[in-house]
Amino acid sequence: MNIEYLHYYLDVAKTKSITRAAKLNFISPQGMSRAMNELEKELGCKLLVRYSNKLDLSPVGEELVPRAAAIIENYSELLEFAASQSQPQHKDTGCINLECQNVALLAFLTQDAKDYIFESRKIRFHESQNPQIRQVLLAGRAGEGAPSSPTIGLMCFFNQERSSEQGGIDDLEEKGYQYRPYLKAYDKVMVCSSSPLAEKDVLSDEDIISRPLVTTNTHLYGFLSRRFGRDAISLSSSEFSLRKRLVERDAALSFLPAFASLTMPEEPGFVLRKMERPYEVEIGFVGMEADLKSECFMGLMDILDEFYRAHLESGLYVLCD
Structure with a gap:
């Protein structure tokens, strides 16, 4: 269930x-x-x-x-008990909890990065949404419901609305956390590969709303509902497989960051197309300074840096200083 x-x-x-x-x-x-x-x-x-x-x-x-x-x-x-038992020496071994926004998990983390996370004994991974990540971090600083080890959040923002009530980071920075943007990109439209829309290189807003839209149940849902209207969105779900099936049937359109063409396996059922009016995506990390400098986190950053610096010429993103 x-x-x-x-x-x-x-x-x-x-x-x-x-x-x-x-x-x-x-x-x-x-x-x-x-x-x-x-x-x-x-x-x-x-x-x-x-x-x-x-x-x-x-x-x-x-x-x-x-x-x-x-x-x-x-x-x-049950989750709290499992977390407390899985790595009882968490605090003493330089381990971290990594709370990851699902768009970032799906398209941003390379396969090598995912392998590193899931094989590492020093990283405990949990998929969350921006507001949940924010709540976990605030609870940790307040000492109420604090996780068993320091937490770093991997967050995703659209058009850099970082201070919105539901997904903001202003209050985190007031508590001593640092937000470090990693890269900026733009979204592309997921289109059924056999759809007439797939024959276009660039889609207008009219093209996009010619199909129902399916989106994640995250910050992106609010952003797209303001841009295209709530009636244009037929479904919001964190399950990518569901969104993908709807697109492949040409029953809907969905969205992925442009760099997904580099990080995700090639799929025959859909193609990614540019928007005439693209909106920006920003992915970054938020955590305490000492945690962002921890050995296990820096190991993850080395993997990401090697990949994303090698593909800068693709023009699909820019790295933040």
């Missing part, structure tokens, strides 16, 4: 609204409705009663609320 669906369900139960719950989770109402349908299908019972002008919980749905809350709480405790 996708534990995220239980989070969604509790928000639907609290707000009695698919639309309001979707806004709380930065996904589209259609995406929230699909998640609830999937949850009902998996559990084999009706949780929501939909009327023409309101939504209510079924008797089973009412019973599920405290049980779902308990499952989420127990799941969090």
